[in-house]
Every structure is written in C-alpha cells, then in structure tokens.
Amino acid sequence: PTSRRFLLTASCADPANGLGEGQRQIQKMALDFAAKELAPNMQEWDEKEIFPVETMRKAAQLGFGAVYCDEKFGGTGLSRLDASVIFEALATGCCSTTAYISIHNVCAWMVDHFGNDELRSQWVPRLASMDTFSSYCLTEQGAGSDAASLSTTARKDGSHYIINGSKAFISGGGESDLYVVMCRTGQAGPAGVSCILVEKGTPGLSFAKKEKKLGWNSHPARIVNFDDCRVPVTNLVGEEGQGFSIAMKGLNSGRIYVASSSMGAAYAALEQARDYMKIRKQFGKSLENFQYLQFRLAEMATQLVASRLIVRNAAVALDSQDPNAVALCSMAKLFATEECFKICNSAMQIFGGYGYLKDYPVQQYMRDCRVHCILEGTNEIMRMLVSRDLLTE
Ligand code: FAD
Ligand code: 2MC
Structure with a gap:
C-alpha cells in the first residue's frame, strides 16, 4: 500500500496548494x-x-x-x-x-x-x-506540564557546572550525542532555569531502560540521569536564568512541527483510505459508492486542509514575530494534532478489519500521531495558553 503514493496531488487535499x-x-x-x-x-x-x-x-x-x-x-x-x-x-x-x-x-x-x-x-x-x-531535555518525573517546577540542578564549581537530577521521556535518550538540558542554577520558578549542553560520554551521564511505547518506535525514549555530571561553564547556552525562555521559544516551533508531522500522517492515511475505497467491494460495489463513506472522506480532507491553514498561519506568525505567535502556535498544535488523529482513526475505520492489521500502515500513522496530543505540551496546556491569551487584559 505504501508504493502507490501521491495520487491526491492536484486535488483539494494537495499539500502544495497555496505554496510558491x-x-x-x-x-x-x-x-x-x-x-x-x-x-x-x-x-x-x-x-x-x-x-x-x-x-x-x-x-x-x-x-x-x-x-x-x-x-x-x-x-x-x-x-x-x-x-x-x-x-x-x-x-x-x-x-x-x-x-x-x-x-x-x-x-x-x-x-x-x-x-x-x-x-x-x-x-x-x-x-x-x-x-x-541531539535531544531536548525538559520533562522530569515530577515536572511534566508544570515544567517551571523542574528540580535538576546545576551548581557552579570553578570553571564547571555539576549537574544532578534526572529527565524523563527523553526522545533519542541513549542514542543522541548532545543533550540540551534545562536545569536549575538559581531560584525556584522559571527565572532560575538555565540551558546547558551535555555530551554523551560525560562521566555521570547515564540512561535508564528503553521505554515501551504505543508508537514513536523508530527512536527510543529513556530517563536520562545526571549524577555529579561535570560540564564546562562554556556549555551554557545564553545567560544563566534564560533557560526557561529558551526552552519555551524552542517549543513554539516544536509545536508547529509536531502538528505538521500529524498532517503528514493524516495525508498519507487519507490517501490510502481513498485508494482502498476504490478497490474494496462489499454489497456488490466498491466502497467509494457509499455516500456515507464519500462524506467521511470529504470531512477528512476538510479537517486536513483546515489543519494546514492554521499551522501555516502560526508558522508565519512565528517567522514574523507576531505578538500573538505563542497563542497561535498553541492553537495550531491543539487543533491539528486532534483533527489529524481523527483523520487517521477514520482511515483505519474505512479499512475495516484490515485497518487493524499491522500489514497496512494506517494503524501506524494513527499510533504514531496519537502522542502528539500529549507531548510538546499537552493539548490541555495548549487550551490554557490560548485561554490565557484571550482573558489577559
Ligand atoms: P502531567 O503533566 O502529569 O499531566 C497529566 C494530565 O493532567 C494531562 O492530561 C494534562 O494535560 C493534565 N493537566 C496537567 N496540568 C493541567 C492543568 N493545569 N489544567 C488542566 N489539565 C492539566 N519531554 C522532553 O522534555 N523531551 C522529550 O524528548 C520528550 N519526549 C517524549 C516522548 C514521548 C513518547 C512522551 C510520551 C513524552 C515525551 N516528553 C518529552 C514528555 C512530555 O512532554 C510530557 O509527557 C508532557 O509534557 C506531559 O507531562 P506529564 O506526562 O508529566 O503529564
Ligand atoms: N513562548 C515564549 N515564552 C513563554 C512561553 C512560550 N510558549 N510559555 C511561557 N513563556 C514565558 C512566559 O511569558 C513567562 O515569561 P515572563 O516571566 O517573562 O513573563 C515565563 O515563560 C513563565 O511562564 P508562565 O508565567 O506562564 O509560567 P507557568 O508556570 O504559569 O506556565 C507553562 C508555564 C505551563 C506554559 C509551561 O510550563 C509549559 O509550556 N508547560 C508544558 C511543558 C511542555 O511543553 N513540555 C514539552 C516537553 S518537550 C517534548 O515533549 C518533546 C517531545 C520534545
């Protein structure tokens, strides 16, 4: 099923629409x-x-x-x-x-x-x-959505920082060579956080077992431990205390990209569901003749195009330093990851029982993009960021 691709080019769902x-x-x-x-x-x-x-x-x-x-x-x-x-x-x-x-x-x-x-x-x-x-290290076992409460510390000792603590769910953990670590060099809250680079092989840096996941299986996630891990002070990115802001600014783009990855999964799933509707016959005719499924396909394409518009709008806002960019990125991540997950789920439904088999990729697109509603800030945190923007004078 993956060999016949891009048949939806030149259709209303073509990702090239609107691009230069x-x-x-x-x-x-x-x-x-x-x-x-x-x-x-x-x-x-x-x-x-x-x-x-x-x-x-x-x-x-x-x-x-x-x-x-x-x-x-x-x-x-x-x-x-x-x-x-x-x-x-x-x-x-x-x-x-x-x-x-x-x-x-x-x-x-x-x-x-x-x-x-x-x-x-x-x-x-x-x-x-x-x-x-490289891997992005913000989350800890005790600090997920409330990232500013992180407790991994970096204490200055002459020309080095000594890092202690651990980071959870680190994508690429154990495989990556460079860890971009948010840790506490100062007071409680966001203002006490700094961003420090830690290279693989640094004494005191270690990795826990690979997590077993529903999707995202082509890269590992591990707990990353820091036990008196000494790194030169020159590994500080930006200034001390700037780390939380750096982490959040990184995530604004990250949220657009995770949403974009959901769109790619949804586009592929839509295309494959459409192809399947042309070949699968029940009740003496191919599935493409059932109006319920035609309408479902139309809804999937509409959800996808709407996702693209909101995501590309947020990307432009970020590129042009629009003052509303944070809320627009949050809105885009919230909308696109949820709609695209629904598209993948609908595609699986159109495949009937075959959709549930690992022989067909639709279930994998669905599994892989499910987590996009959870990570890079859960979609509840996205709702919080959008509503804060609306309610703040
Ligand atoms: P919690 O914060 O404990 O949330 C639990 C539930 O409560 C969620 O539904 C949440 O939305 C809700 N909730 C929390 N606070 C509120 C609130 N104020 N109002 C309403 N609801 C709320 N992190 C990294 O730093 N780097 C990575 O590379 C990385 N990769 C990941 C890969 C995978 C596969 C996964 C699953 C996670 C990854 N993460 C990574 C961590 C991810 O960012 C966190 O899981 C996520 O931010 C949520 O934190 P938590 O799991 O601690 O959930
Ligand atoms: N962009 C720029 N600045 C931001 C920002 C954003 N998206 N979000 C917050 N800030 C700033 C904010 O303006 C404030 O700055 P200042 O002190 O100058 O006013 C500072 O950061 C602290 O923010 P808040 O006062 O809003 O702090 P609060 O604790 O109430 O909320 C919250 C912070 C919940 C927005 C933040 O902790 C968050 O985004 N949590 C979700 C965590 C997350 O996204 N984790 C993803 C991990 S990575 C991952 O999953 C991967 C797969 C890689």
Whole structure:
C-alpha cells in the first residue's frame, strides 16, 4: 500500500496548494525522500524499534538537519513555514522518524539562536549534518506540564557546572550525542532555569531502560540521569536564568512541527483510505459508492486542509514575530494534532478489519500521531495558553 503514493496531488487535499514555486520544490524533494527512503522502511523500524541513523544522515544531506538555523554556521537558513512544509512531507513516509528529526532541529536552533559563536561553530555544522544527534531535555518525573517546577540542578564549581537530577521521556535518550538540558542554577520558578549542553560520554551521564511505547518506535525514549555530571561553564547556552525562555521559544516551533508531522500522517492515511475505497467491494460495489463513506472522506480532507491553514498561519506568525505567535502556535498544535488523529482513526475505520492489521500502515500513522496530543505540551496546556491569551487584559 505504501508504493502507490501521491495520487491526491492536484486535488483539494494537495499539500502544495497555496505554496510558491520555491516551497513546492522543497516539498517535492521531501515527498520524494519520504516515498523512497522512509515509507518502505517505516513498518520495520516500528516493529524492530530501529533508530535509522544512516537514513537520517541522508535527510541531513538535503538540508533537513538544521532547516531553520542560520546559514552562517551551516544551517539551511529556511523559515518555519518552510520547515512545516518539509516535516509534513517527510511524515507521509514515517511520522515517528520525522518527529525525532524535528526535535533535533529544535535543539539545533536553540544552540544556533541563543549560543555564542564559539558554541555555534562547535555544534551547528555537526548538528546540520546529523553527525551529532541531539535531544531536548525538559520533562522530569515530577515536572511534566508544570515544567517551571523542574528540580535538576546545576551548581557552579570553578570553571564547571555539576549537574544532578534526572529527565524523563527523553526522545533519542541513549542514542543522541548532545543533550540540551534545562536545569536549575538559581531560584525556584522559571527565572532560575538555565540551558546547558551535555555530551554523551560525560562521566555521570547515564540512561535508564528503553521505554515501551504505543508508537514513536523508530527512536527510543529513556530517563536520562545526571549524577555529579561535570560540564564546562562554556556549555551554557545564553545567560544563566534564560533557560526557561529558551526552552519555551524552542517549543513554539516544536509545536508547529509536531502538528505538521500529524498532517503528514493524516495525508498519507487519507490517501490510502481513498485508494482502498476504490478497490474494496462489499454489497456488490466498491466502497467509494457509499455516500456515507464519500462524506467521511470529504470531512477528512476538510479537517486536513483546515489543519494546514492554521499551522501555516502560526508558522508565519512565528517567522514574523507576531505578538500573538505563542497563542497561535498553541492553537495550531491543539487543533491539528486532534483533527489529524481523527483523520487517521477514520482511515483505519474505512479499512475495516484490515485497518487493524499491522500489514497496512494506517494503524501506524494513527499510533504514531496519537502522542502528539500529549507531548510538546499537552493539548490541555495548549487550551490554557490560548485561554490565557484571550482573558489577559
Ligand atoms: P502531567 O503533566 O502529569 O499531566 C497529566 C494530565 O493532567 C494531562 O492530561 C494534562 O494535560 C493534565 N493537566 C496537567 N496540568 C493541567 C492543568 N493545569 N489544567 C488542566 N489539565 C492539566 N519531554 C522532553 O522534555 N523531551 C522529550 O524528548 C520528550 N519526549 C517524549 C516522548 C514521548 C513518547 C512522551 C510520551 C513524552 C515525551 N516528553 C518529552 C514528555 C512530555 O512532554 C510530557 O509527557 C508532557 O509534557 C506531559 O507531562 P506529564 O506526562 O508529566 O503529564
Ligand atoms: N513562548 C515564549 N515564552 C513563554 C512561553 C512560550 N510558549 N510559555 C511561557 N513563556 C514565558 C512566559 O511569558 C513567562 O515569561 P515572563 O516571566 O517573562 O513573563 C515565563 O515563560 C513563565 O511562564 P508562565 O508565567 O506562564 O509560567 P507557568 O508556570 O504559569 O506556565 C507553562 C508555564 C505551563 C506554559 C509551561 O510550563 C509549559 O509550556 N508547560 C508544558 C511543558 C511542555 O511543553 N513540555 C514539552 C516537553 S518537550 C517534548 O515533549 C518533546 C517531545 C520534545
């Protein structure tokens, strides 16, 4: 089912609609990569829990390792809107792998945007080529949605920080080479948080067992432990106390990208459901003749196009530093992740019993994008951010 792709191009659901010529070319490159390098492997990566290092490095050769970092140190220099188009396209081939690539991109941007030139020149080229893989470390067992209550500490000792504590659910944990860690260097609350880089191999850094997950199986999630982990003070990104702001600014884009990954999964699921309706016969005719299913398909396409509009709108708001960008990104993440999960679920329903079998990819798109309603800020936190924006004078 993954070999017949992109039959919905030139339809009302075509992801190229509304894009300029340059963006269409980038999108085509990402769609081709998804069809050739990701889609044929997504099932095996899921089943065997393979972290596809070489494939991701190939993606990096196309500029997808540091999409929206400045070109000065090797970034691709594109916008968040471009990045959203790329991640949606890649996710048609493997939603889980795309999600990891997008987290890596957020980490690269945090270093590139807030780091000094020394840190940038040291890390951005390697992050752009994905010779170095990176993980974003905010969540702790006791601090999930209430991220500002985090308790991992970094105590200054001469020219080093000594880090103690642990981070939970870290995507790429154990595989990544560079950990972008939010830890407490000062007072309680957001103002006491700093952002510090920790390299794999640093004494005191260790990883717990790989978590067993419903989806997102092409990369591991682990608890990451810091036990008197000494890193040079020069690994501080930005200023002391700026870490929470850096983390949140990283997440504004991350929320757009996770929503874009949901859109890619939903687009692929929609396309496959549509193809299946043409070949599956019941009651003497193919499913495409049942008006109930025709209408369902129409609703799925409408939910998808609405998701794209709200996500691309938020990406533009972020690119143009619109004062409402935080709420618009939250709104986009909330809407698109929920609607796209419903699209994948509907696609599975259209496949009937076959949709529930792992022989068909629809169930995987559904499993992979379910978690997008939970992570990068739960959708309840997204509702909180939108309502705060509305209610604050
Ligand atoms: P909790 O915060 O305990 O929330 C439990 C429930 O209560 C949720 O439904 C929540 O929405 C709700 N809730 C909480 N507060 C409120 C409120 N004020 N009002 C209404 N409802 C509320 N984190 C990282 O830092 N890096 C990663 O790479 C990473 N990868 C992840 C990968 C996976 C597969 C998963 C599952 C998680 C990952 N996370 C990562 C963590 C993720 O961001 C958190 O799970 C998420 O932020 C929620 O935190 P929690 O799980 O502690 O839930
Ligand atoms: N963009 C920019 N700044 C932000 C921001 C955002 N999205 N969200 C909060 N801030 C600022 C905020 O403006 C405030 O700044 P100032 O002190 O200058 O006024 C500061 O951060 C503290 O914010 P609040 O006063 O709103 O703090 P509060 O504790 O009430 O709320 C909350 C913070 C809930 C918004 C934040 O903790 C949050 O986003 N929680 C969800 C955690 C999350 O998203 N985790 C994802 C982990 S990564 C992941 O899952 C992956 C898969 C990688």
